[in-house]
Amino acid sequence: MLLNKLSTFSQLNSQIKLMEFPRIIYGSLFYKKKLHSVATTNEKIHNEETTKTMNMYQAINNALEIILEKDSNSVIFGEDVAFGGVFRCTVGLKNRFGNDRVFNTPLSEQGIVGFGIGLANQGITSIGEIQFADYIFPALDQLINEAAKMRYRSGGMFDCGKLTIRTPCSAVGHGALYHSQSPEAYFAHTAGLKVVMPRGPIQAKGLLLSCAEEPDPCIVFEPKVLYRSTSDQVPLEDFKIPLGKAEVVRKGDSITLIGWGTLVHVLLEVADLVEKKIGATCEVLDIMTILPWDTETVCESVRKTGRVVIAHEAPLTNGFGSEIAAVVQEKCFLNLEAPIQRVTGWDTPFPLVYEPLYLPDKWRCFNVIEKTLKY
Amino acid sequence: MTLFKFSRLLSFVSKPIVQQKLNLSSEPQFLGIKSKYTDQLKFVNSDNYESIPIYRILSTSNEKDLPVKLEEETLIKMYKNMIRITVMDKILYESQRQGRISFYMTNSGEEAVQIGSASALTSNDVIYAQYREAGVLMWRGFKYSQFLNQCFSNFEDPGKGRQMPVHYGSKELNFMTVSSPLTTQMPQASGAAYALKLKKQKACVVCYFGDGGASEGDFHPALNFAATLDCPVIFICRNNGYAISTPVTEQYRGDGIAARGPAYGISTTRVDGNDILAVHHVTQAARDYCINNMKPVLIEAMTYRIGHHSTSDDSTAYRPSEEINIWTQHSPISRFRQYLEKLGLWSEAQETEFQKLTLQEFMKEFSIAEKKLKLDWREMFTDVYKEMPSHIEEQMKNLEDHLKKYGEHYPLKDYKST
Numbered sequence: 001m002l003l004n005k006l007s008t009f010s011q012l013n014s015q016i017k018l019m020e021f022p023r024i025i026y027g028s029l030f031y032k033k034k035l036h037s038v039a040t041t042n043e044k045i046h047n048e049e050t051t052k053t054m055n056m057y058q059a060i061n062n063a064l065e066i067i068l069e070k071d072s073n074s075v076i077f078g079e080d081v082a083f084g085g086v087f088r089c090t091v092g093l094k095n096r097f098g099n100d101r102v103f104n105t106p107l108s109e110q111g112i113v114g115f116g117i118g119l120a121n122q123g124i125t126s127i128g129e130i131q132f133a134d135y136i137f138p139a140l141d142q143l144i145n146e147a148a149k150m151r152y153r154s155g156g157m158f159d160c161g162k163l164t165i166r167t168p169c170s171a172v173g174h175g176a177l178y179h180s181q182s183p184e185a186y187f188a189h190t191a192g193l194k195v196v197m198p199r200g201p202i203q204a205k206g207l208l209l210s211c212a213e214e215p216d217p218c219i220v221f222e223p224k225v226l227y228r229s230t231s232d233q234v235p236l237e238d239f240k241i242p243l244g245k246a247e248v249v250r251k252g253d254s255i256t257l258i259g260w261g262t263l264v265h266v267l268l269e270v271a272d273l274v275e276k277k278i279g280a281t282c283e284v285l286d287i288m289t290i291l292p293w294d295t296e297t298v299c300e301s302v303r304k305t306g307r308v309v310i311a312h313e314a315p316l317t318n319g320f321g322s323e324i325a326a327v328v329q330e331k332c333f334l335n336l337e338a339p340i341q342r343v344t345g346w347d348t349p350f351p352l353v354y355e356p357l358y359l360p361d362k363w364r365c366f367n368v369i370e371k372t373l374k375y
Numbered sequence: 376m377t378l379f380k381f382s383r384l385l386s387f388v389s390k391p392i393v394q395q396k397l398n399l400s401s402e403p404q405f406l407g408i409k410s411k412y413t414d415q416l417k418f419v420n421s422d423n424y425e426s427i428p429i430y431r432i433l434s435t436s437n438e439k440d441l442p443v444k445l446e447e448e449t450l451i452k453m454y455k456n457m458i459r460i461t462v463m464d465k466i467l468y469e470s471q472r473q474g475r476i477s478f479y480m481t482n483s484g485e486e487a488v489q490i491g492s493a494s495a496l497t498s499n500d501v502i503y504a505q506y507r508e509a510g511v512l513m514w515r516g517f518k519y520s521q522f523l524n525q526c527f528s529n530f531e532d533p534g535k536g537r538q539m540p541v542h543y544g545s546k547e548l549n550f551m552t553v554s555s556p557l558t559t560q561m562p563q564a565s566g567a568a569y570a571l572k573l574k575k576q577k578a579c580v581v582c583y584f585g586d587g588g589a590s591e592g593d594f595h596p597a598l599n600f601a602a603t604l605d606c607p608v609i610f611i612c613r614n615n616g617y618a619i620s621t622p623v624t625e626q627y628r629g630d631g632i633a634a635r636g637p638a639y640g641i642s643t644t645r646v647d648g649n650d651i652l653a654v655h656h657v658t659q660a661a662r663d664y665c666i667n668n669m670k671p672v673l674i675e676a677m678t679y680r681i682g683h684h685s686t687s688d689d690s691t692a693y694r695p696s697e698e699i700n701i702w703t704q705h706s707p708i709s710r711f712r713q714y715l716e717k718l719g720l721w722s723e724a725q726e727t728e729f730q731k732l733t734l735q736e737f738m739k740e741f742s743i744a745e746k747k748l749k750l751d752w753r754e755m756f757t758d759v760y761k762e763m764p765s766h767i768e769e770q771m772k773n774l775e776d777h778l779k780k781y782g783e784h785y786p787l788k789d790y791k792s793t
Contacts, residue, residue: 073573100573106603111562111596115604118566118580121551122501124573126566138592145556146563154544154552155535156758191759191767215761244764292764 051233056226059201059234060089060166063208064127066238068097071125074212076102078112078129086131087168087227113139113165117147117217120160125212133169133221134178140186147217148192161215166208168224169197170262170313171359175224176352182261182314182345184221188291188323194243195290197221199264201232203288206241214243221290223261230265246294248301252281255307255373258298258324260287263311263360270365277366280373290320298324299331306337307372311360316344338375341368427633429677430657431647433710443656447720453494453651454715455729457486457708460510462733463519464682466741467526467540471686475745476526478540482509484649484681487707488613490514491654492581492676495662499578501571502550503564505557506541507613508583515548519737523744530750530791535758558588561597561610565671568606572669579607579665581658587618589632598639601671609661610641610673613648615680620693636673648678649707652714681706749790752778 054062067074076090082104084091094102105112112128119126130136136143143165151159171180187195194216198204204222211218249264250271257267264286271282283301287293302308308328310321321342328340343360351358403410417423432441445453464481471479482489489510496502502511509522520531525543528536534544534552544552551560551567564582571578588594589612601608612632616623629635636643642664646657654676661672679702683690690699715721756771757763763771778785 075569075573103604106596106599108596108599110593111565111600114559114562114593114596115566115569115600118503118563118568119570120566121563122567122570122574124570141556142559142562142593146554146559149554150552151761152758153534153538153542153554155533155537157533157544157546158552159761161761194760292760292766295766 047233050237051235053231054201054234055228055231056198056201056204056222057087057089057228059205059232060208060222061091061093062234062236063205063212064090064093065096066209067125067127067212068093068101070238071212073123074101074125074127075119076127076129077105077115079107079131080104081129085129087224089166089222089227090129109135109138110142113142113147113163116163116165117142117150117160120163120217121150121158123162125162125164127164127166127212130165130167132179132181132224133167133183134181136165136167136183136219139165143187143193143217143219144190148190150192151216152192159215160217162212163217164208164211164214164220165218166220166222168227169221170223170225171350171355172225173355174352175350176355177349180350180355182221182312184260184290185314185318185320185323187219188293188320190291192216193291194218195221196243196288197223197261197290198226198288199223199261199286200226200230201234203241203286205234206239207243207288209238210240210243213240218243221261225262241288243289244292244294245289246285246287246297248283248297249286250282250284252283252305254280254282254305255309255369256283256285256298256301256305257365257369258285258287258308258310258321259312260290261313263313266360266362266365267311270362270369273362273366274369274373278370278373282369287324293324295327295331299328302328302332303335306335307375308336308340309343309365309369309372310340311343311365313345313359315347316342317347319344338372341372343368421628421630421634426630427643427645427675429645429647430653431650432652432656433647433650433714441652443652443659445652445655447718449494450715450718451720453490453655454708454711454721456490456510456513457651457711458726458729459733460486460489460513461708462730462737463509463513463522466734466737467522468682468686470741471540476540478686479526480506480541480685481682482507484679484702484706485613485615486510487651487654487711488611488648488676488678491651492611492658492674495655495658496581497578498549499576500549500662501564501567501578501580502548503560503567503580503582504550504553505560505584505588505613506553506555507585509541509543511583512543512545512548512550515545515550517543517545517548517550519740520744521545523740524747527744527747528749529744529747531744531747535754536749537755558584558591558593558597560584561588561593562600564608564610565597565601565604565606568601568608568671569604572605572607577666579609579662581609581611583611583613585618586612586614586616586623586632587621587626589635590618590626598635598641598671598673602640605669606671607665607669608671609658609665610671611658612673612675613678614675615648615678617680617684617690617694619684619688620690622694631675631677633673633675636675639673641671641673643673643675645675645677648676649705649710651707651711678707751793752787752790753793 081090082094116126116128147160170182196207198207259267267284274282310324325340343365460482467479493511493514524531526540542553564580568580633643633645646653665672
């Protein structure tokens with residue numbers, strides 16, 4: 001049943017409309033043309049009774065509403081969430097569910113996460129928001145030393161599995177150092193946490209609904225550039241996308257392209273470019289869950305294609321691409337026809353005016369893919 | 376388009392500013408402050424107001440008409456538990472010196488804070504402790520065998536031998552498992568208290584911490600969240616004068632920890648932490664207030680850390696032994712004993728007998744706990760997540776294969792095997 005649903009969703013997902021997305025993310029000065037094509041709609045799947053067109057923030061809002069609706073022991077809290085949130089993700093929820101369940105906290109990230117752990121200890125489904133992923137660092141101690149280790153250190157007596165932390169991440173065109181970071185790799189090094197990053201409205205809703213019920217503490221990184229730039233026919237029902245599963249977003253034979261979040265859209269467009277210019281087909285994977293990640297789906301694809309390019313916005317050194325590359329070379333050594341390549345942000349802080357040159361955009365990806373194919 | 380925008384900007388700049396006579400109200404209108412204007416320039420500091428006084432009951436003069444009414448049986452139980460802590464501390468401290476357990480932290484001098492507060496609570500109240508609160512667990516019914524199993528990390532340790540000694544926890548007794556990072560438990564306690572409020576339970580959360588821990592970042596949101604979100608939580612600070620070697624004079628310059636409470640809008644009091652009855656009374660009053668008003672309370676219990684910080688510390692390196700001697704004479708145990716003797720509830724003979732029996736009981740449990748094996752080594756890999764993910768399972772199998780080949784180089788005989 002679940003599998004059927006999932007395959008429907010992935011088909012649905014091909015309808016993603018990337019409207020103003022490229023201009024927002026890369027700046028119109030550098031790219032006159034859209035970087036990403038608008039996928040064609042599929043009339044057969046389109047069903048106005050069971051789905052609704054939503055952008056990503058609306059899909060998240062919808063998921064949060066479902067959580068609050070079905071679980072009376074659930075709360076949403078963070079900085080400025082009561083009036084609807086600075087990205088509109090919590091709009092209308094306070095009015096519907098009351099100030100006891102949707103509330104502002106004082107401005108303290110370590111407080112938000114610590115407070116959420118305490119709520120979760122007492123069995124409350126607690127969805128905390130950190131306003132930007134760049135500001136999650138004051139809460140690292142609570143996340144890494146406390147949330148992640150609570151079940152383990154208490155021998156399973158206590159846990160904070162009902163805690164989910166949502167936070168907007170990644171580039172937005174002009175976010176500079178502290179409104180652009182992709183800190184997933186810091187958390188991928190922490191046993192006990194689950195870390196996800198959706199690429200669009202359907203994934204955002206399905207993954208968030210999973211995280212809320214997951215018996216382990218979860219962090220959802222939401223690429224903020226996608227909040228308004230992507231829209232899907234999102235199923236209105238309560239559905240889940242299982243954690244720890246990657247998705248083959250496009251089938252191909254010549255090379256495996258691995259990304260998550262915003263980069264999946266870049267890779268999809270690069271796949272078109274590669275097909276057009278080189279005539280090779282790319283298999284594009286969205287790993288969706290960073291920790292624990294789906295080695296099986298990734299290795300299966302690599303065994304078929306023999307070539308891998310991993311792309312992420314975060315810096316290269318010790319980025320999550322390193323982990324994927326190491327595991328893939330260990331498990332698929334005999335299948336690899338070329339060195340595994342990583343196209344990532346540079347090992348610098350995330351800069352303001354240099355953003356178009358910092359990001360692993362489609363031309364940087366294309367260049368590396370071309371070299372890998374010709375290796 | 377550009378011109379239009381520019382002209383708008385111009386018109387904005389050139390618009391004449393109407394000079395209105397500002398209506399300066401005599402009451403300030405600033406958001407979030409209830410204050411008044413003054414024409415006197417004055418800086419507020421700790422010299423401007425009195426230090427928060429220390430509440431005590433067991434004074435040297437008049438102890439006949441006490442504000443706390445406790446059954447004789449309860450008084451004796453409280454005293455016995457204080458003695459039981461000292462016996463346990465003495466043996467476990469020595470056993471660490473002999474290398475039989477890896478680490479220990481004593482409670483000397485702080486028994487009254489622990490037993491006095493614990494005895495004023497109910498088992499529905501949730502405890503978030505730091506690490507020097509063994510007496511709270513003991514009062515709730517944690518057995519010697521349970522303390523020992525944790526310290527020896529044997530197969531009966533509910534923490535499965537993963538944490539250092541004295542990191543106790545008990546689901547049954549509503550005592551959250553202790554972790555080493557200081558003060559992380561404080562905002563968690565506020566969150567747990569909010570949960571109790573949501574679930575409309577007639578209970579509160581009690582969160583213990585030290586004077587040193589109060590300098591941590593987490594202290595601040597814990598109190599601020601508890602105040603702004605109206606959480607029924609009692610914060611109990613054990614101000615024992617030292618954080619390892621750092622005296623409180625190097626920890627803060629204000630009027631201790633208590634003075635910070637009102638700044639957060641939290642009802643606060645300071646108590647003589649060596650006076651078990653005063654601690655009990657204050658905690659009881661705090662609990663009533665907390666639950667009836669759904670608001671937090673801060674209690675600063677003034678005490679003295681008589682023992683070393685831990686078994687890894689020699690405190691005579693940074694404090695004079697005369698200082699320790701003074702506080703040993705005024706220890707909470709001796710003060711309470713004097714009181715009980717005055718009431719005719721305790722005597723030298725009872726003391727000797729009880730000490731002897733307690734020691735025997737503890738040593739019996741000690742030898743049992745020491746002999747127990749550790750859990751199966753595979754427990755190293757469980758409970759990281761609720762379900763074991765495939766990559767951790769793979770690592771467990773990896774170690775299994777390794778041990779098949781090289782097991783002789785590992786202390787496998789100390790662990791249970793499946």
